[in-house]
Amino acid sequence: MPLFKPEHRQLLKMLHPAREEEVSDVLSGLAAFMEEKISPLSPKFDSLAEKITSARKSLLENGICLIPYPSRYGGLELPFSAYTLPGIISGKKLASFSLTEPASGSDAKAVRTKARRVGMEYVLNGTKMFITNAGEADLYFVLGATEKGPSSFIVEKSAPGLEFGEDLPKLGMRGSRTSELRLTDCRISAENLVGREGEGFEQVKTMLNSSRIVMGALCVGVAQVAYEKAVTYSKERRAFGGLISDFQLIREKIADMVTGISAARLLCLYASRLKEMGLEFSSEASQAKVFATETSVRVCDQAIQIFGGLGYTSEDVHRHWRDARLLTIGEGTSEVLRMLIASRELARSL
Template identity: 35%
Template sequence: MKIEGSFNYFELSEEYRHIQQGIHRLAQEKIKPRATEIDEEAQYPFDILKILSAHGYIGANMPVQYGGAGLDMLSFCIIVEEISRVCASSSQVAVVQELGSLPIMIGGSESLKRRYLPDLASGKKIAAFALTEPNAGSDVKSLKTRAELDGDFYILNGQKMFISNGGVADVYSVFAQTEKGLSVFVVDSNTRGFEVGKLEKKMGIKGSPTAQLFFENCRIPAENLIGEEGEGWLIAMKTFDKSRPTVAAQALGIAQGAYDVALEYVKEREQFGQSISSFQGIQFMLADMATQIEAARGLVYRAASKVNELTSTGKNPELTRASSMAKMFASDTAMKVTTDAVQLLGGYGFIHEYRVERMMRDAKITQIYEGTNQIQRQIIARTILGGR
């Protein structure tokens, strides 16, 4: 079965096609009808979390021994792509769950994994990734939040901002400076001294809450340290290598969804006594959109495959470049394709009912979070130039 509207020149095995067909059907039937309402309500869609959890998509790429489905990164990217195709906010339910859980999967002790991953894999608990601060976004090493060792606890003080799932998460992977450098801790939402600040009012992905976080003398058990002191930078970079392909898949899905709407519209819309799809100017726009989407899909699936190689061999020097290329190109494509989709629909494109204006608003953030595209270009250049 070929998913309608998707070219899929990237050859998928029968196993991947089966995953694609399953999530496509679920997204079209259960998530698509909720997309506009989720955007308008600007509330975390707990019903979508329940649906995705029931079908095993929340813990899709978490290890089987901790309650996950044990699927690889390409499978997870396909899942994210199909959800994003109808609702970017709903895809955030899966994407941020993965992002918040990755530090535990990458560097957590066996005890931490067994304490937290089963509830995260089942969707019983929600995860978040807390790194960005008012004066430290792209410049991770400038973080000011600090954790001081005090016996069997760390005393955590500081502030975070722009944290996805802020306020709804039960478990936060929090980065802080320690005596030996940047470190990362698991912080439970019920920790005394932890407080959620204001929720941001945003242009897009409105169903994904974004909040400020405050930590005032929070006592964090020393056993909640992920890895060793000073390993936070390495864990963060390894996390981004694995999470950026999923953001790229999210952008890819948004682009494909906007293209779907635009293609259907131009086939049906008539002006001057003929379908506007017969006009060369329209055809050229469609050709560019389709080509950009397929190029992005190739980069996204390639980056996901590089993560899979990392899983099997333990290392892959090409992963960082592949992840950054996929994230950069797919998100730029999403912005271009959604903008063109709005243009193709004319005045209708500016109206909520036709969905593409929502997709355009949602697409913008993919060029910003998980490292801005300017940072991605810098990373790519450094890998080309041997790290200089």
Template identity: 40%
Template sequence: MSFQLTEEQESLRRTVQKFAEKEIAPIAAEAEEKAEFHREIFEKLADIGLLGIACPEEYGGAGLDYSTYIVVVEEIAKHCLATAVGLGVQNLPQIMIDRFGTKEQKEKYLSPLSSGKKLGAFALTEPGAGSDASSLKTSAVRDGDGYVLNGTKVFITHGGVADIYLVMAKTQPEKGAHGISSFIVEDGTPGFSFGKVEKKMGLRASPTREIIFEDCRIPRESLVGKEGDGFKIAMIALDSGRITIGAAAVGVAQAALNEAVKYAKQREQFGQPIASFQGIQFMLADMATSIRAARNLVREAAYLKDSGQAFSHVAAMAKLYATDTAMKVTTDAVQIFGGYGYMQDYPVERLMRAAKVTQIVEGTNQIQRMVIARNLLK
């Protein structure tokens, strides 16, 4: 495992940096303030081959490994976490359909998702099933040559704007986690509707919405994998998603550090730049050290995944440490800015609000500690 990017990865990083500076950065703050979702950004990401970055080339994707994928996610997150999260959500159904789907499902769904013609979403969380995902209540009852779905999902990223949803529902409730199955549900299916649009503290440029199934009939061909595979599919998806969120958190933290360094050099108090004060220097040093450690931990998790080794516990470590780092670094950045940091005229307050959600999504950081501890004690 190398700690340095390959020439190809560095070239891609620079391409993404230029794209983000031109297309994302100019609209990020306003989109966040107004809670505006810019689908055209995802169309432009598709134009440069990033919406299907982890999708096989035979289905229109880039076919790149996770170690390259996280480089892209981190770079985009420096400019807009909402876009980085959206990129992750777009790739997640592709990864799961590619791994567990039938040939027909791959041919039908992967190309539209990787090309950006269709947006994807992942629907697991429910009002009473957050960290305890196996307690979900949405049901999928076999009926003739299909299934009938009933239930409600909440906090669904891309809810209401996605075209293809990967949905977890119980086919055999008496079996608990082993009775959960995974289904593809398309927007426009009768009985499938949308509820409350969430008003969030941060990540407001990424739509989060309730989705509702009321006697929603889907064909048998919508089942991904076998009946009872759903919880396994969801957990594998979360393991991969934790690496992605870790990379996004590193991007947010790096952006905050960059802003703090620049401000500390410019801001003068007591007749000199505040960067000359040891108290500020120590804060910046700790921020930089934590970010580098977080980045390397995320890269290790991606390396283990790419090489086919056990990575679940390292993904949990990466997600835990990187997101806690993002929260600490953005908070310290606001402190370095002082009163100005609390104002929307400067970007660090937005970064601080964005950082918070990374400690919650893809499994709370308390859940990550449980995953890590169980691995140690097994």
């Protein structure tokens, strides 16, 4: 199945009438590259728990990860909504986001990592937990508590006192490394403070608002692949003298799956468009993430059902459910995001 489909071109026409051709060219080139180079490797990342490092390097070398960034940074300056079709991360240097700690996940303000200013340096002490790309990334965005409150720092991989734990075994998303990050009297230049002391929590909120749209988009992609596999199988598998795609109960699943995917895609694009237009989008970003991630889990579950016993035993079917499952937890659990959506909506004047 082609990754870049005619309906994507239609969507781009609706969203960016003036730049449709330009955005389509970039996205169809990206889709062709993904189909040829990355998709064939995906099962390998899962079953052998092989890390995605080499594939990520080839993505970066192809310069196709720069979609929403300004041209002064070498970016393509394309609309953010174009970024939520493929949903990939940019950067020559790999960065890692280090917020979660053993005793503070959803409650990020309860950060226990300490950052103390000593002359022209900060000294960091603490432990971060479940950090994606820990040990592989070149740079670590670390939240630590200073006298003025939570503050953000960039810690380079080579910083003295920075260590990483073992790669944790995971249900899904096995291509990425996840481990602990330990800071023991880790000294970094005072210049590596991001902004000012006490601004860390607000910076984290800003980053998460955007990345939640990307997480939603990622889930749309996962659901789409599981859906397409299930539809193809339903048109080949026979039972009771006919194709299973002819049974009404299978058709109901297919209709619900594709409707959920379309709604999730549009919600992600809507949140992206609000962001592009400089409008408030935090509630919509959370709505997009909650809806797209939960839809993806449901769609992948239904795909397993359509495959029957094969769905439960074939890694290439159930890995989509296992991958999607993380995203109702990471970058804001569904419960916490529902709290954010409700408080935002209650504060809006009706």
